[in-house]
Amino acid sequence: MSAGPPVAPSPTLGPRLTLLLSVACGVAVATIYFPQAISPLIADDLRVSPESAALVVTCAQLGYAAGIFLLVPLGDRLRHRGLVTTLLLTTCAALVLAGTATTLPVLAAAGALAGTTTVVPQILIPMAAGLAAPERRGAVTGTLLSGLLGGILLARTFxxxxxxxxxxxxxxxxxxxxxxxxxxxxxxxLPTTAPSTDQPYPALLATPLRLLRTEPSLRRSALNQVLTFAAFSAAWTAVALCLTGPVYGLGTPAVGVLALVGAAGMFATPVAGRRTDRRGPDAVNLVCTVGAVAAGALLLTGRLGGAVGLAGLGAGMLLLDVAVQSGQVANQARIFALRPEARARLNTAYMTCAFLGGSAGSWLGVRAYSAFGWNGVCGLVMAAPGLALLRTALRARPSATAPETASEADPADAAAPASATDPDDVPTAR
Structure with a gap:
């Protein structure tokens, strides 16, 4: 099979462009998160139940997962400038449709469309990783994810x-x-970037699935994020119901204020990127997963109500945000080192899994709150990353005697022999 066209030398990724890309990631990703804070207002205006209105959030995240799978692989096939501009203009049209919707089904469909096309951050992050020097890849990824996290959290305040x-x-x-x-x-x-492959579209869609099958490090990164991001989405979807419910009786601005407290976590991701560059992704992942479990325990104080409960919610959400986003820095630094010519498709596989987990977490969070109250949500938040910790412990037991495969060793080492071939040339079994 063809390895695709040769990749032209990359332009330099300067500080100004890095800052712009970070802001772009935050603005674009906010589209799928700001409905979490206004779902009670949607329920009142459209005369539906709060649980039904919360489905708008789930539809947006499902649309995002679909967009990652269907559109992000084009980042390896098309020039970034035209692709990114087209997606943003389509997102603009979908948001106008959502803002003028008069029924919940129309709003949910428009939100799903906006979620599908607002995948620009997942195109920009692999692009930036390719423009950055290898020894700065974690730091650059952390900077862009800092903007991404700021957009996620400030979207709720906004x-x-x-x-x-x-x-x-x-x-x-x-x-x-x-x-x-x-x-x-x-x-x-945006700089002029050359495509890294000339594969037809169906082959682009098949490659992420093949990469998931053949790259253990990719599977490990994806599973880590599925579980922790499910906890993150469950907590943020249900906290709006908690704050506007009988225990606190607050309005939607309270959700925005809580998100503003959590936005302090955006300063942690560049630090996580530098730690990943120095110590490797596994060490950062372990700390972040433990932090996510601890956040679920801390969020239990939210059932107390009053100032103590609000303080516990703020601290727990901050810790959860830092843990999930810093863990993502480590996960993406690991996968971007695997196959430089297929970073967009690696990110497609990883982020599709992550947002399927996030969509499931949003749905489960609402169900847990309806059935068991805030305690049920906190149990879910602790259980999901707890499964990731259990898997890490089970994986570590035989590692002392079993040799590592090339993909489970240092990703930088694994990337070298792979970079000369296209992912479609990888054998289906190792």
Whole structure:
């Protein structure tokens, strides 16, 4: 099979472009998170139950997972500037449709479409990893994920506050304007990058599945993020129901304030990137997974209500955000070192799994809250990363005697022999 066209020398990734890409990641990803803070407002205006309104969040995340699988592989096939601009303009149109929807099904469908096309961060992050020097890959990934985390968390503050003032439609329409501005900025600033493969579209879609089958390090990274991101999504989807419910009786701006506290976690991801560059991803993953379990235990204080409960919710959400996003830095640094010519498709496999986990977490979080209250949500938050810890412990037991495969050894070592071949040339069994 063809290994694709030769890759042209990459432009330098300077500080200004890194900052712009970080901001772009935050603005783009906010689209699938700000509905979490305004779902109670949607329920009141459209006269549906809070549980039904929360499905808007699940649909947006499912759309994001679909977009990662269907669109992100094109980052290896098409020039980034045109692809990113087109996706942002489509997202803008979908947000306008959502902001003018009069029924829940239309809103859910528009949110799913916006989620599908707002996958720009998952194209920009592999691109930046390719432009960065290998010894700075973790730090650059951490910087962009810092912007991503800021967008995730500040989106709730933005939508909760603006929704309380102007209604739930306003966040959608303002976000549409921001997408239009971002499309213009990136169309002017993105460097000219050469495609790394000339594979047809069906082959691009098949490659992530093949990579999942043949790369143990990719599977390990994906499973880590599935479990921790499920806990993250469960907590953030259910906390809006908790704060606006009978224990606290607060409005949607309270969700935004809580998210603003959690936004401090965005400063941790560059640190996690530097630690990953120095100590390797496994050490960072272990600390982050333990932190996610501890966050679930800390969130149990939220059932107390009052100032003590609010303080516990803020501290628990901050710890959970730091753990999940810092763990993602380590996971992505690991996978981007595997096959430089297929970073977009590696990210496709990884992030599709992650957002399927996040969608399941949102759905399970609402069900756990309805059936068992906030205690049930906290149990779910502890259980999901606890499974990741259990898997790590079981994997470590035979590692003292069993030799590592090339892919489970140092990813930098594994990348060298693989870089000369296209992923479609990998044998189906090792």
């Amino acid at each position: 939508s909760g506050t603006l929704g309380a003032w102007l209604g739930w439609r306003a966040p959608y329409l303002v976000a549409a304007g921001l997408m239009l501005a971002l499309a213009a900025a990136l169309a002017a600033a």
